[in-house]
Amino acid sequence: MSGANLVNAVNRRMALRAYPDGMPRPEDFEVLEGPIPDIGEGEVLGRAVYLTVDPYIRVHISPSMSVGYAPTTPLGAAIPGEAVLQVVRSRHPGFAEGDYVAGFGGWQDYCALPGDSLRKVDVGLAPLSAHLGSLGMPGLTAYAGMTQLAEAKAGQTVFVSAALGGVGAVAGQLARIQGCRVVGVSSSAEKCAWAVKELGYDACLDRTSADFADQVAAVCPDGIDVNFENAGGDVFWAAFNNMKAYGRVIVCGLISGYNNDAPPPGPDLTPHLLRYIALKRVVMKGLMVADFWHLRPQFLEEVGGMIRDGRFRSKEYVVEGIENAGNALIDMLEGRNFGKTVVRIADDPA
Numbered sequence: 268m269s270g271a272n273l274v275n276a277v278n279r280r281m282a283l284r285a286y287p288d289g290m291p292r293p294e295d296f297e298v299l300e301g302p303i304p305d306i307g308e309g310e311v312l313g314r315a316v317y318l319t320v321d322p323y324i325r326v327h328i329s330p331s332m333s334v335g336y337a338p339t340t341p342l343g344a345a346i347p348g349e350a351v352l353q354v355v356r357s358r359h360p361g362f363a364e365g366d367y368v369a370g371f372g373g374w375q376d377y378c379a380l381p382g383d384s385l386r387k388v389d390v391g392l393a394p395l396s397a398h399l400g401s402l403g404m405p406g407l408t409a410y411a412g413m414t415q416l417a418e419a420k421a422g423q424t425v426f427v428s429a430a431l432g433g434v435g436a437v438a439g440q441l442a443r444i445q446g447c448r449v450v451g452v453s454s455s456a457e458k459c460a461w462a463v464k465e466l467g468y469d470a471c472l473d474r475t476s477a478d479f480a481d482q483v484a485a486v487c488p489d490g491i492d493v494n495f496e497n498a499g500g501d502v503f504w505a506a507f508n509n510m511k512a513y514g515r516v517i518v519c520g521l522i523s524g525y526n527n528d529a530p531p532p533g534p535d536l537t538p539h540l541l542r543y544i545a546l547k548r549v550v551m552k553g554l555m556v557a558d559f560w561h562l563r564p565q566f567l568e569e570v571g572g573m574i575r576d577g578r579f580r581s582k583e584y585v586v587e588g589i590e591n592a593g594n595a596l597i598d599m600l601e602g603r604n605f606g607k608t609v610v611r612i613a614d615d616p617a
C-alpha cells in the first residue's frame with residue numbers, strides 16, 4: 268500500500284497486556300505496532316481521529332463479565348470501541364476519500380471496515396467528537412430510554428445518575444426540555460454546579476457526600492417518577508427508596524459494579540426490592556440500545572437540531588494521544604472525566 272494520505276507509516280493500537288483484576292491499572296495496557304491493513308471489495312480504510320472511552324469497554328476486557336454480552340478482547344488485540352474516522356481508501360461506492368464516518372474500528376490508528384457497517388458523520392451539525400457522545404451511541408441510548416420507556420410527563424421528577432456523561436447529559440436535558448424537574452447525580456461539587464448551570468438540572472447531588480441518601484430524600488420530597496439508572500449500588504438504592512407509586516426505573520447501566528466479578532458481599536436485598544416493587548407498583552424496564560438503532564434518523568434530527576439551535580449542550584472530555592487511552596478508561600471508571608470521554612489521536616481538521 269502506498270504511503271499517500273497515511274499520516275503514520277505503522278498502525279499503533281492500544282492493547283491489553285493483562286486482564287484487569289478489579290479496577291484496571293495503567294500497566295494492564297500497552298501500545299503495540301503493526302502494519303496498516305489492506306482493504307477488500309466493499310471495505311473502507313479509516314484513519315481514526317477520535318476513539319470512544321465507554322463503560323462497555325470494561326466489560327469487553329473481562330473474561331468473566333463479557334460472557335453472554337460480547338467476545339472477550341484477546342490479549343494483544345486492539346481494544347474494541349467506536350471511533351470517528353476519516354476515510355483514506357474506499358472500495359465501497361457509498362464512501363469517498365476524505366469522508367468522515369463512525370464505526371467500530373477499535374483503539375487503533377487505522378482500521379479496515381465493511382462500508383455497510385459505517386455511518387456518515389455530518390460535520391456541520393456538531394464537533395466531530397460529539398458523534399461519539401451526544402450524537403452517538405450514548406446519546407441514542409438516552410433518547411430511546413426517555414422517549415420510548417420513561418413515560419415522563421411535564422412536572423414529574425426525573426432522577427439521572429452519571430448526570431454529565433454521554434448518556435446522562437442527554438437523558439437529563441431531554442427530561443428538562445419535556446418540562447420535567449430533573450435531579451442529577453455526580454461525584455464532586457464542581458461537576459454538580461456545572462450540571463445545574465450548563466445542562467439545566469434543577470439540582471445535582473454529590474454521591475460522595477456522607478449524607479447523600481438523606482439529600483436525595485430532601486431534594487425529592489414528593490418522590491421520584493422516573494429513575495434513569497446508570498450507576499447501580501448505593502446511588503440506585505438512594506433513588507429506589509424514594510420512588511413514587513407507579514414510578515419507572517429505566518435500567519440502563521450499573522457502572523458501580525463493572526469492576527467486580529462477583530456480587531458485593533452483604534445482606535440479600537432481594538426481599539426489600541421485591542416488597543417495594545409490589546407496594547409501590549414500581550416498574551423496572553431494561554434498556555438495550557441495540558433494540559433502538561432504527562430511531563437514529565429521528566434522534567439525529569431532534570437532538571442534532573437542538574444542539575444546532577443552542578437548546579442542548581454537548582460536552583466531551585478530550586484526552587490527547589492513543590498512549591493515554593487506558594488511563595482515560597480508568598479515569599472514566601473512577602469519575603474523573605468531565606463530560607463524555609473521547610481520545611483524540613489525530614488532528615481534528617473539521
Ligand SMILES: NC(=O)c1ccc[n+]([C@@H]2O[C@H](COP(=O)([O-])OP(=O)(O)OC[C@H]3O[C@@H](n4cnc5c(N)ncnc54)[C@H](OP(=O)(O)O)[C@@H]3O)[C@@H](O)[C@H]2O)c1
Binds near residue numbers: 323
Ligand atoms: N443499556 C445500554 O444499551 C447502554 C448503552 C450505553 C451506556 N450504558 C450505560 O450507561 C451508563 C453511563 O454510560 P456513559 O457512556 O454515559 O458513561 P459516562 O457517564 O460518560 O462515564 C461514566 C460515569 O459513571 C459515573 N460513575 C463511575 N463510578 C460510579 C459509581 N461507583 N457510582 C455511581 N456513578 C459512577 C461517573 O460519573 P460521576 O463522577 O459524574 O458520578 C463516570 O463519569 C453506564 O452504566 C453504561 O454502561 C448502557
